[in-house]
Amino acid sequence: xxxxxTIHINDKPYKVDPGQTIMQAADKLGFHxxxxxxxxxxxxxxxxxxxxxxxxxxxxxxxSCSYPVNDxxxxxxxxxxxxxxxxxxxxxxxxxxxxxxxxxxRNGNCELQRLSYSMGIKARHFEGExxxxxxxxxxxxxxxxxNKCILCGRCxxxxxxxxxxHNLSQAYRGFRTVVMPAxxxxxxxxxxxxxGQCINVCPTAAFVEKSYTQELFxxxxxxxxxxxxxxxxxxxxxxxEAFGLEPGHNMEGQLVAALRKLGFDYIFDTQFAADLxxxxxASEFLERIQNKGKLPMITSCSSAWMKCMEQxxxxxxxxxxxCKSPMSMNGAMIKSYFAEKIQVDPKKxxxxxxxxxxxxKYEADRPELMFDGLRGVDIVVTTRETAWMIKSAGIDFLNxxxxxxxxxxxxxxxxxxxxxxxxxxxxxxxxTAYELYTGETLVDIELENIRGLQGIKEAAIQMDGQELxxxxxxxxxxxxxxxxxxxxxxxxxxxxxxxxxxGGCIGGGGQPYAGANSxxxxxxxxxxxxxxxxxxxxxxxxRRSHDNPDIQxxxxxxxxxxxxxxxxxxxxxxxxxxxxxxxxxxxxIY
Amino acid sequence: MSEITQEKMDQIKxxxxxxxxxxxxxxxxxxxxxxxxxxxxxxxREVMDFVAQEMNLPTAHIWGVATFYHYxxxxxxxxxxxSVCMGTxxxxxxxxxxxxxxxxxxxxxxxxxxxxxxFTLQEARCLGACGIAPVIMxxxxxxxxxxxxxxVELIHRYRKAARGKTA
Ligand code: SF4
Ligand code: SF4
Ligand code: SF4
Ligand code: FES
Ligand code: FES
Numbered sequence: 043x044x045x046x047x048t049i050h051i052n053d054k055p056y057k058v059d060p061g062q063t064i065m066q067a068a069d070k071l072g073f074h075x076x077x078x079x080x081x082x083x084x085x086x087x088x089x090x091x092x093x094x095x096x097x098x099x100x101x102x103x104x105x106s107c108s109y110p111v112n113d114x115x116x117x118x119x120x121x122x123x124x125x126x127x128x129x130x131x132x133x134x135x136x137x138x139x140x141x142x143x144x145x146x147x148r149n150g151n152c153e154l155q156r157l158s159y160s161m162g163i164k165a166r167h168f169e170g171e172x173x174x175x176x177x178x179x180x181x182x183x184x185x186x187x188x189n190k191c192i193l194c195g196r197c198x199x200x201x202x203x204x205x206x207x208h209n210l211s212q213a214y215r216g217f218r219t220v221v222m223p224a225x226x227x228x229x230x231x232x233x234x235x236x237x238g239q240c241i242n243v244c245p246t247a248a249f250v251e252k253s254y255t256q257e258l259f260x261x262x263x264x265x266x267x268x269x270x271x272x273x274x275x276x277x278x279x280x281x282x283e284a285f286g287l288e289p290g291h292n293m294e295g296q297l298v299a300a301l302r303k304l305g306f307d308y309i310f311d312t313q314f315a316a317d318l319x320x321x322x323x324a325s326e327f328l329e330r331i332q333n334k335g336k337l338p339m340i341t342s343c344s345s346a347w348m349k350c351m352e353q354x355x356x357x358x359x360x361x362x363x364x365c366k367s368p369m370s371m372n373g374a375m376i377k378s379y380f381a382e383k384i385q386v387d388p389k390k391x392x393x394x395x396x397x398x399x400x401x402x403k404y405e406a407d408r409p410e411l412m413f414d415g416l417r418g419v420d421i422v423v424t425t426r427e428t429a430w431m432i433k434s435a436g437i438d439f440l441n442x443x444x445x446x447x448x449x450x451x452x453x454x455x456x457x458x459x460x461x462x463x464x465x466x467x468x469x470x471x472x473x474t475a476y477e478l479y480t481g482e483t484l485v486d487i488e489l490e491n492i493r494g495l496q497g498i499k500e501a502a503i504q505m506d507g508q509e510l511x512x513x514x515x516x517x518x519x520x521x522x523x524x525x526x527x528x529x530x531x532x533x534x535x536x537x538x539x540x541x542x543x544x545g546g547c548i549g550g551g552g553q554p555y556a557g558a559n560s561x562x563x564x565x566x567x568x569x570x571x572x573x574x575x576x577x578x579x580x581x582x583x584x585r586r587s588h589d590n591p592d593i594q595x596x597x598x599x600x601x602x603x604x605x606x607x608x609x610x611x612x613x614x615x616x617x618x619x620x621x622x623x624x625x626x627x628x629x630x631i632y
Numbered sequence: 633m634s635e636i637t638q639e640k641m642d643q644i645k646x647x648x649x650x651x652x653x654x655x656x657x658x659x660x661x662x663x664x665x666x667x668x669x670x671x672x673x674x675x676x677r678e679v680m681d682f683v684a685q686e687m688n689l690p691t692a693h694i695w696g697v698a699t700f701y702h703y704x705x706x707x708x709x710x711x712x713x714x715s716v717c718m719g720t721x722x723x724x725x726x727x728x729x730x731x732x733x734x735x736x737x738x739x740x741x742x743x744x745x746x747x748x749x750x751f752t753l754q755e756a757r758c759l760g761a762c763g764i765a766p767v768i769m770x771x772x773x774x775x776x777x778x779x780x781x782x783x784v785e786l787i788h789r790y791r792k793a794a795r796g797k798t799a
Contacts, residue, residue: 202690211696224691225677233691622681625690627658 047113052120064106064117065093073119076128076157078135078245079194080107083544083563084203087195091131092157095119103127129161135192136163137170138217139246146190146247151555153245154192175220180228183236183252183403183551188220191248197221197240204544206519206626207350209234221248233353233624235518237346237542238400238424238551243562251400251552254421255431261392261421262305268386271301272310272372272451273396275462276547277425279574280398283567284429284554285439290570292578295444300432301396302445308380311447312395313454315372316461316470317587318596319343322613323365323467324475324587325604327537331479336360338513338528338535341467343367345405346542346551348617350518354626355525356619361538364614366418368461369395369402370411373418374612375451379600383450388416395419396428398462398550401542410615424552453592456579463572464516464546465492465499468539472503472512473586480506487585493576495545495565498524500535512537517544522626548572636678640671644679648686658689661697665704674705710745710752712790715769719758722766726779730766731755733780737787750794751787 046057051073058067063086068075078090086108094103098116103124106117118124136158143149178186198210198221209223209232223232241249262269282291298309327339342348342363351362366374373395377388395402399422405411406419423431432439447453457473460466469489476484491501492512497520503510513535515524521540528538543549545568556562584590601608647667651660664683668675675698684691698704716731731742734753738746745752761767764776768783775786 208690208692211690211692213696213699215700222692222695224680224695226695622691623685625684625688627688627690 047111049111049114050116052118053116058111060111060113062111064095064097064104064109064111064115067111068095068106068117068119075106075119076160077107078153078157078192079196081196081199081243081561084196084199084243087199089193089195090135092128094124094128094131096121096124125161129163132158132161133163133167134170136166137168138173139192140172140189141166147250147253148247148555151557152247156558157245171217178229179252180230181234181236181252181404182230182407183400184229184234184238184241185250185252186221186229187248187250188222189248190246191221192246193219193221194245195221196243196245197249200239200243204517204519205235205237205239205542206522207233207235207237207624208627210240231622233622235346235349235353235542236401236404236551237518239543239563241400241551242549242553242555251424251427252403253427254403254423255427255434258394258421258423258431264392266390267392268308268384268390269306269392269394270308270310270376270380271306271394271396272312272315272369272376273297273301273428274312274369274398274402274547275316275459275575276398276550276553276571277396277428279462279548279571280553281425281429282440283557284426285433286557287440288570289560289567290574292574293439294578295446296439296442297396297428298447299442299445300437300439303437303442304431304435306394308448309445310372310376310451311454311458312368312372312397313458313461314447314451314590314592315368315375316458316467317455317590317593318371318375318613319365319368319461320457320467320470320474320587321593321597321604322371322609323363324471324478326363326365327471327475328479329605331536338532338538339363340525340528340538341471341540342615343461343467344540344542344547345399345401346518347521347540348408349401349404349620350521350542350624352617352620353622354522354624355529356623358525358528359617359619361528362617364616366411366613366615367402367405368458369397369422370405370418370615371613372451373406374413375596377416377418378414378612379596380451382600388414393418393420395422396425397422398425398547398553399543400424400551402552408615410617413612425550426552426554429554450592450595453590455587455590455593456582456585457587458590459575459578459582462547462575463493464495464541465489465514465539466546466575467541468492468512468514468537470587471537471539472510474588476503476505477586477588483586492539493572495568510537511535512539514539516541516546516549518542526626544568545572548575636672636676641679641682643671644668644682645686648683651687658687661687661689661694662701665694665698669704673709674707676708677706705752707745708749711750711794712771713752713754715754715756715759716742717757717759717761717765717767717769718755719762719765721758721762725765727766729780730768730778730783733783734768734787737784750791 047060077093079087088108093106095106096118173189175188201210202208278294282293340362376393381388403422457470492499492514499514515521548571767776
């Protein structure tokens with residue numbers, strides 16, 4: 043970084059580093075310039091012009107998100123003329139917008155609402171033409187409503203630049219511009235991986251999850267059903283945010299209590315099934331090593347990754363672990379082992395999963411996962427939907443007395459908890475694989491090399507004189523980068539962990555929306571959620587999956603041993619190449 | 633013209649292979665689509681898929697480009713392409729009535745192709761023949777000083793000619 047320069051903001055001088063934009067410099071100095079299309083993780087689009095500022099000597103206002111600071115620059119961020127110009131820009135956006143906030147999914151949680159409020163817009167001066175497109179309800183997970191789209195382009199950029207799925211583009215032009223997949227295909231037929239990251243970054247309700255809350259409320263009232271629910275590790279680490287808490291609070295006990303109040307009969311923990319996944323996955327890995335099977339083995343628990351792999355990397359299908367995800371393993375155990383225990387016909391069980399993820403809605407629907415003609419999971423609701431249900435049912439979430447999960451699918455080790463964050467599956471698997479392989483207990487169980495938010499992480503572990511090389515990637519874009527390495531040099535690693543969302547499940551497409559003081563996918567927020575899970579791990583006496591007594595019992599009573607015929611029937615799956623085939627460009631083209 | 637044949641696909645592949653020798657191959661996307669339209673009269677979806685694979689470009693990106701430019705037809709076009717000038721001179725002299733008459737006669741909107749696949753209707757900006765406004769262009773041939781009535785007669789003539797040939 044060069045010598046610092048002086049800029050003036052609103053008539054006061056400040057020393058700042060050169061080589062940054064006006065917005066970046068202003069942010070650090072505590073001036074929050076309004077913005078819409080800008081996102082720090084994405085390329086600069088410069089489309090909305092909400093971020094304009096006045097620069098002395100310039101004829102026109104400049105877009106601060108893309109304009110660099112210069113020595114001696116005199117910037118004004120809040121003059122009356124500028125405020126008016128900015129307000130006009132937002133009014134023009136609202137002009138074509140269906141102003142039906144009170145019946146909108148984002149009501150009370152909408153960036154456009156907040157922006158309009160902070161602009162002080164009190165009346166509608168322009169009455170523009172409205173858009174009138176059909177909603178795309180074809181996908182199991184993602185709903186696209188172009189009528190609410192303000193063409194900021196954030197979804198297009200996250201899908202291309204962060205996820206490398208390139209499902210979206212802005213098609214047509216002018217007023218007729220619409221964000222859509224190629225050929226205006228229904229989402230269900232597109233390469234969309236259902237990761238939900240477009241939902242996370244969209245400032246409006248133009249992308250939302252397919253909601254199942256009404257159906258769930260209905261079925262919770264059906265006296266003929268045994269209602270069973272499980273919840274993912276990352277849900278407890280984030281749901282507090284939907285109730286106004288700072289990120290990083292573990293709300294496990296409150297969540298269990300709230301789910302009981304909602305009417306569930308049994309509350310199980312997906313973390314238990316994460317331990318189960320580790321038993322199967324670590325055994326599968328060792329079997330591949332011993333029998334010279336296909337390596338590197340690639341993890342399979344991320345649903346968006348499953349679809350991504352089948353479309354973009356069909357050549358790697360044999361490398362992917364056949365283990366179902368923890369959610370689907372738990373679903374299978376609920377409708378077999380547990381159903382037997384309580385002597386209920388599995389068809390009379392309503393199996394619900396509360397997930398940080400939108401792609402789990404897609405996963406639950408995959409025919410490949412069925413057993414005995416049954417789906418393991420009947421309904422998936424996201425963290426966001428669950429928070430809404432709790433509020434809507436009038437449950438005082440923050441003051442509720444914490445409760446515990448139920449047996450026999452509720453107890454988990456620390457390894458199960460860290461499943462929710464990037465590197466966690468690998469760390470958990472190594473804790474168990476090491477012991478299965480060497481017969482000794484791994485002492486140093488916290489693998490710092492594969493923790494944290496770096497895109498691709500590597501580590502080498504010594505196992506009985508053998509070096510085990512592992513790699514971890516989170517976000518499908520990083521995954522593509524790592525898998526391209528694997529394609530080029532298959533011997534480079536023996537074990538690879540992929541999670542489809544930035545940060546892993548903690549950054550899933552179903553997590554609470556960014557509030558007024560944060561931005562979607564903020565790294566600090568992700569780190570705090572991850573910390574909640576690592577703390578949970580550290581606080582447990584049982585930190586290795588194979589030490590979980592309820593897991594041992596499950597094998598004793600039902601599954602016999604990892605990779606047994608019963609395990610294969612309920613806990614393993616298969617994949618197949620899918621169309622349309624996705625295309626990963628050689629280099630960034632946007 | 634519009635059928636997709638192996639021969640045409642081979643030609644496209646050869647064209648793309650040449651483009652790939654250039655410094656920034658992906659910047660030739662518009663040229664490639666242009667070439668495709670030259671072969672088929674429009675840009676078929678199957679061919680966009682093919683171009684995506686061959687050029688290693690996401691299909692959504694190709695779709696974005698193809699829809700952005702009015703120039704590209706995304707559906708098969710008719711035997712005759714009618715472009716109605718909506719430039720200022722023509723507009724003042726009644727281009728709107730001419731356009732409405734054509735729409736009524738062919739039962740289609742701008743951008744569409746008639747049921748019998750004979751006509752595709754487009755709008756154009758000034759065709760450089762303001763002196764004889766309002767004008768339309770059919771397959772590159774200018775017809776001027778039209779009225780709602782005379783343009784229908786003109787269409788009838790094209791229809792008759794087409795029928796004569798097929799009969
Ligand atoms: S997207 Fe936001 S501004 Fe638009 S209707 Fe919904 S809540 Fe209102
Ligand atoms: S859900 Fe994910 S893959 Fe699908 S369009 Fe959105 S960002 Fe792209
Ligand atoms: S769908 Fe949402 S994120 Fe995408 S361009 Fe529209 S408003 Fe922006
Ligand atoms: S935020 Fe700067 S132009 Fe949109
Ligand atoms: S305006 Fe129609 S030819 Fe010039």
